[in-house]
Amino acid sequence: MDEQYKAxxxxxxxxxxxxxxxxxxxxxxxxxVLTRPASNGWFVGFGIxxxxxxxxxxxxxxxxxxxxxxxxxxIPIGWGFAIVNFVWWIGIGHAGTLISAxxxxxxxxxxxxxxxxxxxxxxxxxxxxxxxxxxxxxxPWLAYWLFPYPSTMGVxxxxxxxxxxxxxxxxxxxxxSALFWFIGLIPDMATLRDRAxxxxxxxxYGMLSMGWRGSARHWHRYETAYLLLAGLATPLVLSVHxxxxxxxxxxxxxxxxxxxxxPYFVAGAIYSGFAMVLMLAIxxxxxxxxxxxxxxxxxxxxxxxMLATGLIVAYGYGIEAFMGWYSGDRYDAFTIWNRxxxxxxxxxxxxxxxxxxxxxxxxxKKMRTSPVALFLLSGVILVGMWLxxxxxxxxxxxxxxxxxxxxxxxxxxxxxxxxxxxxxxxLAAMFLFLRLLPxxxxxxxxxxxxxxxxxx
Amino acid sequence: xKRDPVYGIMAEFDSAQALVDAAKRxxxxxxxxxxxxxxFPIEGLAEEIGFYRDEVPLVVLIGGIVGGLTGYLMQYWxxxxxxxxxxxxxxxHSWPAFIVITFEMTILFAGISAVFGMLxxxxxxxxxxxxxxxxxxSSASKDRFFLIVFSSDPKYDPAATRGFLQxxxxxxxxxVPS
Numbered sequence: 001m002d003e004q005y006k007a008x009x010x011x012x013x014x015x016x017x018x019x020x021x022x023x024x025x026x027x028x029x030x031x032x033v034l035t036r037p038a039s040n041g042w043f044v045g046f047g048i049x050x051x052x053x054x055x056x057x058x059x060x061x062x063x064x065x066x067x068x069x070x071x072x073x074x075i076p077i078g079w080g081f082a083i084v085n086f087v088w089w090i091g092i093g094h095a096g097t098l099i100s101a102x103x104x105x106x107x108x109x110x111x112x113x114x115x116x117x118x119x120x121x122x123x124x125x126x127x128x129x130x131x132x133x134x135x136x137x138x139x140p141w142l143a144y145w146l147f148p149y150p151s152t153m154g155v156x157x158x159x160x161x162x163x164x165x166x167x168x169x170x171x172x173x174x175x176x177s178a179l180f181w182f183i184g185l186i187p188d189m190a191t192l193r194d195r196a197x198x199x200x201x202x203x204x205y206g207m208l209s210m211g212w213r214g215s216a217r218h219w220h221r222y223e224t225a226y227l228l229l230a231g232l233a234t235p236l237v238l239s240v241h242x243x244x245x246x247x248x249x250x251x252x253x254x255x256x257x258x259x260x261x262x263p264y265f266v267a268g269a270i271y272s273g274f275a276m277v278l279m280l281a282i283x284x285x286x287x288x289x290x291x292x293x294x295x296x297x298x299x300x301x302x303x304x305x306m307l308a309t310g311l312i313v314a315y316g317y318g319i320e321a322f323m324g325w326y327s328g329d330r331y332d333a334f335t336i337w338n339r340x341x342x343x344x345x346x347x348x349x350x351x352x353x354x355x356x357x358x359x360x361x362x363x364x365k366k367m368r369t370s371p372v373a374l375f376l377l378s379g380v381i382l383v384g385m386w387l388x389x390x391x392x393x394x395x396x397x398x399x400x401x402x403x404x405x406x407x408x409x410x411x412x413x414x415x416x417x418x419x420x421x422x423x424x425x426x427l428a429a430m431f432l433f434l435r436l437l438p439x440x441x442x443x444x445x446x447x448x449x450x451x452x453x454x455x456x
Numbered sequence: 457x458k459r460d461p462v463y464g465i466m467a468e469f470d471s472a473q474a475l476v477d478a479a480k481r482x483x484x485x486x487x488x489x490x491x492x493x494x495x496f497p498i499e500g501l502a503e504e505i506g507f508y509r510d511e512v513p514l515v516v517l518i519g520g521i522v523g524g525l526t527g528y529l530m531q532y533w534x535x536x537x538x539x540x541x542x543x544x545x546x547x548x549h550s551w552p553a554f555i556v557i558t559f560e561m562t563i564l565f566a567g568i569s570a571v572f573g574m575l576x577x578x579x580x581x582x583x584x585x586x587x588x589x590x591x592x593x594s595s596a597s598k599d600r601f602f603l604i605v606f607s608s609d610p611k612y613d614p615a616a617t618r619g620f621l622q623x624x625x626x627x628x629x630x631x632v633p634s
Contacts, residue, residue, distance in 0.1 A: 022495060022599035148534060156534035160546055165556040172564040179571045187597070191495070194594040210581035213588070214596050216479070216492040218578045220502035224512040225574035229567055232516075236563045243556060446496040454476050454498055 015110045015448060017292035022446050029442045030195050032288050038435060041287070049427035056421020059414050060135055068138055070414045077397045077409040082136035084389045085419050087244055088272065089129035089426075090170065091265075091385065093177070094237055095273020096122025100180060101233035104226075110301055112444040113293045117284065117433070118277050119181040124429040125276070126174045128422040133166075135418075162246035169243040176236055180229055183222075186212050187443040241269040248392065254331040255339075255396035258323060264316030271309040271355075272385035274302050275378035280430065282375045284439065293440055296369050303368040306381065310359045313388075317356070331401060343408060344395045347387050354384025463586040463634035464606040465617050466593070467626035472498050475601035478624040479504040482603060485620060489609035493587070493602040515573035516566050523565025527558040590630045604632065 020028075063070060073080040096118040103111040134143045146167045148157050157164045189209035196202040212218070245265035248256040278299065285294040324336035339348045358380050361367045368374070394409045433439070446452060469475045472494060479492045483506055490505050502510075535541075536548035546553070575581070587593050587604065596602050603626075605617050621629055 026495075026598045148530065155539055155541075158541070158543060159531045159535050159557060160543060160550050160553040162556075165560075168557045168560040172560040175564060176567045179567055183571050183574070187496075191597040194597045206583065207581075210575060211583045211585060212580065212597075213585055213593075214493040214495060215578075216494065216498070216501040216505055217507045218580070219494065219497040220507060220510055221512050221574045221577050223497050224510050225516075225570045228513065228516050229570045232520075232563050232567050232570070236560075236567075239556075239559060239563075246556075443496045452472055452496060452498075454472050454500070 014295055015297055016113065016445065017295065020292070020449060022449065022451065025445050025449065026191060026195070026442055028290075029293075029438050029440050029445065030192055032434070033192060033436065033438055034196055034198075034201070036288075042431065042435065046428060046431040049424045049431060052421050052424020053428050054421075054424075055417050056425060059417035059421060060131075063135060063414065063418075064140060068136070070412060072409055072411040072415055074407060074409070076400055076405050076407050077394055079393045079397060080409060081411050081415040081419055082132040083247075084386070084393050085422065086129050086132035086136075087265075087389045087393075088386050089125045089132075089422065090173075090244060091241060091269035091272045091389075092276045092382075093122040093125035093129065093173075093273065094241060094266070094269035095277050096120070096125075097173075097177060097180075097233050097237040098270055098273065099277070100184070101230040101237065104230045105234060108301075109448060110297055112448055113290075113295075113440050114277065114281060114298055114302075115444070116181075116184065116437075116441045117280060117430075117439045119177065119184065120430065120433045120437075120439075121273075121276060121280060122177050123174075123181055124426045124433075125273075126170070126177060127429070128426050130170065130174065131422060133170075162243065162250045165243045166247055169240045173236060173240045176229070176233055180233055183226060183229065184441055184444075185437065186210055187214065187222075188438045188441060190214065191442050192438065238266055241265040248396075253396050253400060254329070255320075255335040255392065258320065260316050260319045260323070264313060264319075267309045267312035267316065268385055268388060271306055271313055272382055274306045274309070275381040275385070278302050278306075278374050278378040279382070282371045282378075284434065286371070288434075288439070290440065293445065299371060299374055300368045303362050303374060306359065306378075307362040310355065310362075310381070314356045317352070334399070335396060338399050339391060339395055342395070342399065344391065344398075348391055348395070351384050351387035351391055354380045355388060358384075460607045461634060462607045462614065463589075463632040464604045464612075465614075465621060466587065466590055466602055466604040466630050466632050467621040467624060468592055468595075468628045468630070469601040469603065469624075469626055472601060474625075475603060476501055476504060478603050478621075478626070481624060482605065482620070486611050487605050487609050487617075488611070489606040491604050491606070493593075493596045493604070495597055495599060495601075511577055512570065512574050515577070516570045519569025519573070520562050520566035524558055524562035526565065527561025528554055530561075531557055586632050586634045589633050592628060592630060600627075607634075 071080060071082070073082075099111050099118040100115040103115075134140055137143050137146075145151075146157065146164070157167075186209055189205050190212035193202055193205040193209050196205055242262040242265065245261035249258060249261040251257060281294055281298065281302075285291050321336050324332045327333075339345070359377065361373075361377065366373075367377070398409055399406050467478065469478060475492055475494060476498060479490070479501060482490055483504060488506065492501055492505055494501065531554040532549060535550070535554075540548040542548075587602075592600070593602065603621070603624075605612060605621070611617075618629060
């Protein structure tokens with residue numbers, strides 16, 4: 001596997017700056033965790049993120065006390081922020097699995113320097129996403145009813161509903177992502193175990209390393225398992241946002257009932273996920289001096305993936321508009337008209353600007369190689385993708401078939417506190433991850449060095 | 457049975473190439489019970505020390521089949537046998553609707569089998585292992601490559617094996633206490 005791996009490295013711009021050895025790669029990455037003192041900036045950043053997370057817990061605590069009436073959800077808009085944020089976060093997670101699994105199968109060796117923190121991003125994003133359906137069910141203390149367990153009532157979940165498919169898809173996704181991340185960490189945990197001078201750190205990393213010693217037999221089974229897991233995670237990640245889109249597409253609400261949803265949701269997920277990868281990678285490589293490992297090539301490749309998936313998303317919007325006219329269904333046609341001219345026209349036009357027009361700047365090479373420009377552009381895309389989910393959930397529900405049931409949705413401060421709070425939780429977890437675990441996969445970086453090449 | 461006080465003899469190498477060449481020569485010299493340690497996976501090294509039976513794919517296949525059957529039969533039994541409910545006039549055994557969860561359960565079981573199967577076949581977690589008694593072995597997770605001949609090898613002889621490993625021009629040779 002490794003030889004074909006490296007064939008791609010030689011022909012491209014450097015995936016890693018030259019001049020490194022097995023020893024220096026190891027030292028540079030493990031030093032971030034083992035020897036580098038936490039800076040004031042880290043404490044300030046973590047502190048802010050942690051306070052936001054506390055705000056989220058406060059908002060959820062108040063929700064448990066008062067019920068979902070404190071939110072802006074009303075009939076006909078019963079889904080509101082909780083589902084918007086759920087879909088947004090799950091989508092962000094998708095880029096991590098794409099980088100770690102799909103790019104592994106495609107032998108894209110540049111993934112080796114970003115897969116670890118992208119997988120961490122996936123896990124934390126799925127954790128943020130998982131909060132929302134749980135607190136949205138009305139009686140959150142009964143959220144376990146979602147799972148098939150032998151209850152005294154004798155009933156089982158309704159397996160013909162996409163909502164229960166979603167429970168299985170998301171919980172499988174969370175489990176497999178965690179396993180994939182953990183299996184990738186095992187050899188690096190052994191490295192940290194052998195480098196750590198603090199006895200507590202040595203014991204903790206030693207336990208997490210499972211006693212890994214790098215035996216050739218172990219590596220062989222390890223690589224087989226890793227590759228198979230990548231092969232399993234690939235259809236899984238495509239299925240997750242497909243199933244999320246079924247939550248909408250199986251319903252008959254105008255604007256939801258369309259077959260373009262699964263591919264367009266998956267593309268949108270990867271689009272927003274890569275935007276989040278860039279928003280994390282650009283500051284991380286700057287602050288921790290990792291520009292030699294996360295090079296311009298990574299930024300450019302991520303930008304190209306965003307450009308491609310962004311065009312698929314644009315195609316999805318185009319097909320929605322086309323089908324609104326071509327189906328001849330007056331409710332579908334009205335949905336499109338209502339998006340462009342209705343009470344939520346401002347979010348819809350903002351969404352078109354954020355997701356379609358502004359990202360066209362990525363055709364310019366200067367944009368793709370400028371970290372600052374990419375960082376800002378990624379922020380725009382993340383806002384745009386959030387607006388997309390807002391439009392899908394709210395605009396379709398607020399005008400359905402009967403004018404008597406029309407309504408408006410206004411998020412309350414509790415909605416905003418919960419949403420912003422999950423961003424805090426995500427960032428707080430990310431800050432901890434950077435200090436406690438190797439943010440770049442050390443052993444996979446070693447395989448990129450020319451010395452790793454072996455002739456038979 | 458009395459345990460051999462020596463677990464094996466270990467040679468340290470500088471490069472992946474040196475380790476692969478040394479492993480090949482040691483195996484060709486008739487040593488059966490040997491192992492090689494490296495800080496990253498090396499293509500073909502496991503074959504050089506005579507390892508061919510990787511059972512991970514079989515474990516994953518079994519896991520996937522069990523998961524798929526569990527997923528489908530669970531839904532069938534719950535929806536059509538134990539408590540059939542008429543929802544929207546759909547038949548209790550609505551097999552197309554059961555495909556998604558069957559798929560997810562297949563992936564879930566196969567993935568769990570891949571990780572825990574790999575760990576179990578590797579005999580991990582194993583916090584203690586004799587090779588860790590060699591102080592230099594801590595570099596095996598950084599930039600050094602090690603080859604060991606176990607004392608349980610039929611061809612093992614303290615002096616002759618050490619002499620043989622010396623010929624491979626290692627960086628150092630250590631005796632591994634068990």
